Amino acid sequence: METMNVKFAGLGGTGVLKASDIFAEVVFNLGYDVKKAEVHGMSQRGGSIASDVRYGNRVESPMIPDGTADYLIVFAEDQIPVNQAALKPGGILLTPKDIDLAKLPNEKALNVAMLGKLSTYFDFPLDLWESVLKKLFNEKFHETNAQAFKLGRS
Amino acid sequence: MLSFDPNASRMLISGNEALALSMLHCKVQLATGYPGTPSTEILENFSEFGGKAQWAPNEKVAAEVALGAAFAAARSVVTMKHVGLNVASDVLYTATYSGVSGGMVWIVADDPGQASSQNEQDTRNHAKAAVCPMFEPSDSQDAYEMLKTAFEVSEKFQIPVILRMTTRVCHSKSIVRPTGGLEALTPKFVRDIASRVMVPGYSKPAARRLRKKMEDLEVWNVQNHESLVVEGSNDLGIITSGICFHHAREAAPEASILKLGMTYPLPADVIRDFVKDKKRVVVIEENDPWLAENIRALGISVEAKYDPVFRFGELDVNRVKRILAGEKTPDPEAVKGKPPALCQGCPHQSSFAVFKELDCIVAGDIGCYTLAALPPYSAMDMMIDMGASIGMGLGLRHVLPPEEARRVVSVIGDSTFVHSGITGLVEMAYNRPATGHVVVIVDNSITAMTGQQEHPGTGRKLDHSPTYKLDYTEIAKATGIDNVVEVNPVRDREAFKTVLREALSKNELSLIVAKSPCILALKSILAWEKANKEAAAKQEK
Ligand SMILES: Cc1ncc(C[n+]2csc(CCOP(=O)(O)OP(=O)(O)O)c2C)c(N)n1
Ligand code: SF4
Numbered sequence: 001m002e003t004m005n006v007k008f009a010g011l012g013g014t015g016v017l018k019a020s021d022i023f024a025e026v027v028f029n030l031g032y033d034v035k036k037a038e039v040h041g042m043s044q045r046g047g048s049i050a051s052d053v054r055y056g057n058r059v060e061s062p063m064i065p066d067g068t069a070d071y072l073i074v075f076a077e078d079q080i081p082v083n084q085a086a087l088k089p090g091g092i093l094l095t096p097k098d099i100d101l102a103k104l105p106n107e108k109a110l111n112v113a114m115l116g117k118l119s120t121y122f123d124f125p126l127d128l129w130e131s132v133l134k135k136l137f138n139e140k141f142h143e144t145n146a147q148a149f150k151l152g153r154s
Numbered sequence: 155m156l157s158f159d160p161n162a163s164r165m166l167i168s169g170n171e172a173l174a175l176s177m178l179h180c181k182v183q184l185a186t187g188y189p190g191t192p193s194t195e196i197l198e199n200f201s202e203f204g205g206k207a208q209w210a211p212n213e214k215v216a217a218e219v220a221l222g223a224a225f226a227a228a229r230s231v232v233t234m235k236h237v238g239l240n241v242a243s244d245v246l247y248t249a250t251y252s253g254v255s256g257g258m259v260w261i262v263a264d265d266p267g268q269a270s271s272q273n274e275q276d277t278r279n280h281a282k283a284a285v286c287p288m289f290e291p292s293d294s295q296d297a298y299e300m301l302k303t304a305f306e307v308s309e310k311f312q313i314p315v316i317l318r319m320t321t322r323v324c325h326s327k328s329i330v331r332p333t334g335g336l337e338a339l340t341p342k343f344v345r346d347i348a349s350r351v352m353v354p355g356y357s358k359p360a361a362r363r364l365r366k367k368m369e370d371l372e373v374w375n376v377q378n379h380e381s382l383v384v385e386g387s388n389d390l391g392i393i394t395s396g397i398c399f400h401h402a403r404e405a406a407p408e409a410s411i412l413k414l415g416m417t418y419p420l421p422a423d424v425i426r427d428f429v430k431d432k433k434r435v436v437v438i439e440e441n442d443p444w445l446a447e448n449i450r451a452l453g454i455s456v457e458a459k460y461d462p463v464f465r466f467g468e469l470d471v472n473r474v475k476r477i478l479a480g481e482k483t484p485d486p487e488a489v490k491g492k493p494p495a496l497c498q499g500c501p502h503q504s505s506f507a508v509f510k511e512l513d514c515i516v517a518g519d520i521g522c523y524t525l526a527a528l529p530p531y532s533a534m535d536m537m538i539d540m541g542a543s544i545g546m547g548l549g550l551r552h553v554l555p556p557e558e559a560r561r562v563v564s565v566i567g568d569s570t571f572v573h574s575g576i577t578g579l580v581e582m583a584y585n586r587p588a589t590g591h592v593v594v595i596v597d598n599s600i601t602a603m604t605g606q607q608e609h610p611g612t613g614r615k616l617d618h619s620p621t622y623k624l625d626y627t628e629i630a631k632a633t634g635i636d637n638v639v640e641v642n643p644v645r646d647r648e649a650f651k652t653v654l655r656e657a658l659s660k661n662e663l664s665l666i667v668a669k670s671p672c673i674l675a676l677k678s679i680l681a682w683e684k685a686n687k688e689a690a691a692k693q694e695k
Contacts, residue, residue: 036327037326045496047493060404062293065470078492079492
């Protein structure tokens with residue numbers, strides 16, 4: 001299969017990297033070759049960040065070339081212009097506007113809600129998403145995450 | 155916290171995690187270093203696996219500790235970022251002469267694109283200048299394997315070896331299938347004065363021995379096929395190393411590719427053989443045209459990237475396509491993202507607001523607080539390398555007219571002070587400027603910039619267990635500083651301002667420790683302290 005490119009972007013400290021970790025873990029568990037690229041180091045102080053996940057039969061560069069992202073998930077509206085060039089023509093852009101934010105159990109769970117939305121584009125087993133979310137989060141967030149994920153899917 | 159099971163047979167891990175795992179499997183007996191993006195997590199992960207990992211005050215000391223272990227026939231690792239090798243280069247340039255008895259690998263992480271560094275220097279120049287064998291992994295599996303090979307080379311040829319990482323290889327995740335490590339070494343001391351005491355009488359023959367080792371290593375490099383050839387069309391051959399291998403394969407799937415694993419010394423015969431039947435050969439590499447120049451020096455003709463454009467920044471698939479097309483136009487302008495800024499409530503905000511209010515000339519240093527050079531603060535006037543704030547401040551003081559000299563203050567973080575600020579204090583008391591001088595340690599009780607590492611001033615080791623806590627005020631007194639004051643720049647902001655104003659007004663030497671914790675680290679610091687107290691109480695019982 002062709003390599004699939006999924007890019008997560010936003011501001012440091014808003015769960016962007018965590019969301020990309022979860023997605024990468026899901027496709028890893030499905031047996032694909034997976035690569036994930038991100039630059040961290042100074043991002044805790046609110047600067048722009050992005051994380052690329054690529055999967056398929058064989059992935060070469062870990063970085064998504066501009067103009068080839070199948071999905072671009074942006075967690076802050078003002079970060080869309082910064083990342084727009086990544087998207088391929090006809091690629092899918094997901095933003096917080098795709099979520100009913102009033103129903104979000106906790107604003108920190110936006111990343112999980114966005115993953116819920118993203119999950120509707122793939123036919124990956126739901127219980128895999130759920131088990132990865134449980135594995136990569138502390139138990140005290142499991143309940144909120146389950147709600148947020150469901151909200152994203154609705 | 156580990157996010158993967160180190161006992162799994164297939165894992166999705168970063169290059170840094172892969173190195174830590176390989177260190178465990180290679181039974182590394184001592185790993186030391188100083189934090190620096192993108193190398194920091196290697197030691198942290200190794201410690202979590204149960205390996206013996208420790209932070210040193212700086213890279214030079216770390217390298218010396220690791221060298222001592224390797225003289226004792228142990229297997230050791232020292233980690234640092236590229237600029238750390240400048241600090242430790244004095245060790246490297248003669249440790250290649252002496253050689254080692256065990257195995258010693260220097261993991262040095264370059265930062266093409268300067269994601270988090272003050273320059274974009276290329277470690278491959280150091281490897282050649284110091285005559286140190288070097289490997290360049292391209293992904294996590296490669297990092298895992300090459301560390302093992304680096305030890306095999308180090309132990310067979312009795313020489314330190316550099317494993318050159320780059321930001322993308324350190325921080326990208328890819329799949330690793332562990333393949334097993336090495337038998338443990340048994341440390342012992344065997345006297346060998348002529349090899350390890352580098353006085354001219356012994357080091358002159360050592361220099362010749364070293365060159366002979368490099369000749370043997372080149373033969374080894376050719377015979378062991380540390381290079382990988384991807385067969386493709388004869389119309390285009392690509393010579394590359396590290397992460398660029400993957401960019402190149404994607405950018406030119408039809409091309410033949412020679413991926414060099416050990417890039418110093420180069421396997422000349424392998425390269426000659428590769429280029430022989432190719433119509434066109436292009437070298438794909440980041441930063442300096444290092445491979446291209448060294449391959450040309452072998453008398454082999456290759457094309458290099460167009461330097462004025464492609465020397466700078468990271469490469470990616472699209473840039474590699476542009477290089478292969480011979481393009482010379484500037485890269486398309488990217489939309490600028492939001493730069494990082496000091497956290498809301500960061501203690502540095504308060505300190506730097508005061509420097510600004512007092513119209514100080516700030517000789518600055520490296521850490522989170524360097525962000526105070528950017529608007530809205532614009533309150534740092536210079537920053538070059540770790541520890542430089544004190545020396546640069548003294549230089550300004552020596553030559554500026556007195557009324558300007560009295561505005562100069564050297565501002566340095568706590569971790570940076572321990573790294574290389576102490577000798578600055580010695581200089582300050584030894585060559586005292588006529589107007590005196592003022593140093594402020596902006597002490598947030600952690601190495602914040604690189605992600606909250608311990609250092610000798612926190613009183614806790616890499617794994618957060620307790621140890622002796624360095625006392626900055628005692629050091630300052632012992633070096634001959636006239637006035638030493640500790641003050642909280644957040645809680646007692648006005649007091650901090652008064653102390654600083656007074657210190658600037660007199661012709662004396664002052665050290666002000668502006669102490670207030672990093673708010674991002676505070677919760678962890680309290681938890682570590684609590685755990686250590688409880689452990690101590692338990693032991694007393
Ligand atoms: C020689 C060298 N080693 C490591 C680094 C990476 N580095 C930059 S600043 C810094 C330490 C910052 O700690 P501190 O001085 O306590 O300031 P803070 O970030 O906590 O404000 C490190 C490790 C570097 N730039 N140069
Ligand atoms: S991490 Fe700590 S020191 Fe760095 S900006 Fe944030 S609060 Fe300040």
